[in-house]
Amino acid sequence: MEVDYSSIKVIGFDADDTLWVNETYFREAEEDFASLLDSFETKNKIDQELFKMEMKNLPLYGYGIKGFMLSMVESALEISNNTVSQATIADLLNLGKKMISHPVELLEGVKEVLEALSGRYRLIVLTKGDLLDQERKIERSSLSKYFHHVEVLSDKKEENYLNLLEHLEINIQEFLMIGNSLKSDVLPLLNIGAQAVHVPFHTTWQHEEVTIEDRDFNYLKINKLSDILKHL
Template identity: 45%
Template sequence: MSRGRPLDTIGFDADDTLWHNEQYFRLTEKRFTELLAEYAEAGHLSERLLAAERRNISRYGFGVKGFTLSMIETALEVTDRCVPASVIGEILEAGRAMLSQPAEPLPHARETLERLCGRYRLILVTKGDLFDQERKVAQSGLAEMFDAVEIVSDKTPDTYRAVFAHHGSGAERAMMVGNSLKSDVVPALEAGSWGVHVPHDLTWALEHHDTPDDARFREIANLGELETIVDEIG
């Protein structure tokens, strides 16, 4: 890695950037609405669940455990606390099943990391439950290509400033790559980094954000296009 060039560190999001994740939440939510079908319509249940998740992020953080607790809370609310114990048991079982889902790499993930590994410092920056994220990192088979792995409670400009100062030459010479504009791109841009958006077909409603108007912002169709962007920047 040469000194003085514009870019020397690249951060990657994990869930739905390097491997599938949101699809398991969608499938579990569908099961949740089926379990409570006699109490409310699916659309209403999904709205109530999203509201619970929004309220609970500051308490439970991101990830499967917070999602499971929000499902239980919603079930209690929509049934006026009369939800059968068997339904609560099935919700808990659905949450446990999510914690054993495979970390299946997305197309172009491995090849892109292999091409950039050694040329740049590669940092995995992911948020969520510590044990679950550690499991997915190990299971993905991609861990060996990263110089560091940071599992954080949230992604803010200060998060990226700290990560890129600790593992690189500062945010100004770093790039963050991810599927979420709200978590991966916008706060990285605000920290002074480059931000590359890789849209995913499934994105959690709470991760939506307007497209930023910033000279350091880029968007690509898939990770296979990232190397071209990196080479252009330097």
Template identity: 45%
Template sequence: MSAIITAIGLDADDTLWQNEQFFAMTQDNFADLLRDHTDKGNLMERLLAAERRNLPHYGFGIKGFTLSMVETAIEVTDGNVPSDVIAQILDMGRDMLSHPIELLPQVEETLVSLSADFKLVLITKGDLLDQERKLAQSGLRDHFDGIEIVSDKTPPVYADIFERHGTGADQALMAGNSMASDVLPVLDAGGWAVHIPHALTWAYELATAPENRDRFTTLDKLGALPTYMEKLTGG
């Protein structure tokens, strides 16, 4: 039986445009700054721990990441981190906040195709100003019927979004690269979910794929989504 889907939610970072690669490059530079104090493996473990610890306070995004780098630098140097290192960390954060947008392949044509039959909603989490900047630079705003920049992606958040932008979560689908944020909570809300893996994914966003869930699938690229939707809805 064909599914009834009225709205499609799309993640932004590493689904529509590159994001994690800039975090990875910054982490390499961060490790180089502190190479005299610890090895990269240990530094990355402590940085991830700081990020997890700080999420309730700073939320998702580059600003919280930058503050977590500062905190980690203080920790691994036993409070003796040079001021010029702190300055360089802050510069790296500012560079990330001004980096030009790089769209992933087939994004615009995919949005054009999907928008002919479905209400499209951009659903992204992170710093409001930074996400708004990236969306403006992407040139994709006009393809969406709704824009939702949220502090976190949870089942109640998805239920509320798809109630306002569609006919409820049970008739909505979310597509994105994060198993933890774009798949599992949508399924728990009663919706459909498509995982589109990216080569680089933040450890916080990793999770085990659900088993025996008929409302879940994985596609190798965003450009495959229109064909999948045709099959799913009998279009």
């Protein structure tokens, strides 16, 4: 789809699964979680219960690994009827610590894209998650030099974007968001009059999945991040 980006002056990038790998580690942790509790329930039931617990706790803990860790512990207690061993609880906490300490794995073409765009546009990072964890990832990624601003949002809804763009004095018509989530990185921007580019990641968290008719929205979908250079 051809979209006119001639008015764009500021480009926002999602971080997790747009700049670096993230969701893959959650899926691996879920597999380990199910293995640790397989004496209590089937894997399918364990997966369902963990997701239900994450959704229940999301308003309390927000997005990120720490909230996921707490949901794993609470799910383990519930699934086991409070009989899960202390050793297993320790294993669950270590799963989360392993995720937090995992090296940042940049996705293909990220540095190439940022290098090419940083001289022509004002680049910012707009991501969800735990503040400390996301700050740590930015530092480990060695990408901070490309960005004028990094913002960790509690959520990515229309109101969050509007408030931030106003605070940063960014004209909505001059803003383009690039991310892997239709729900968080594309549709809210289109709804407020900005532009957005969808670059899907091979794994999507169930909470971020949406079903839409592409013809109803005017946005660009690319296969990999470096493809954006053909349009900007």
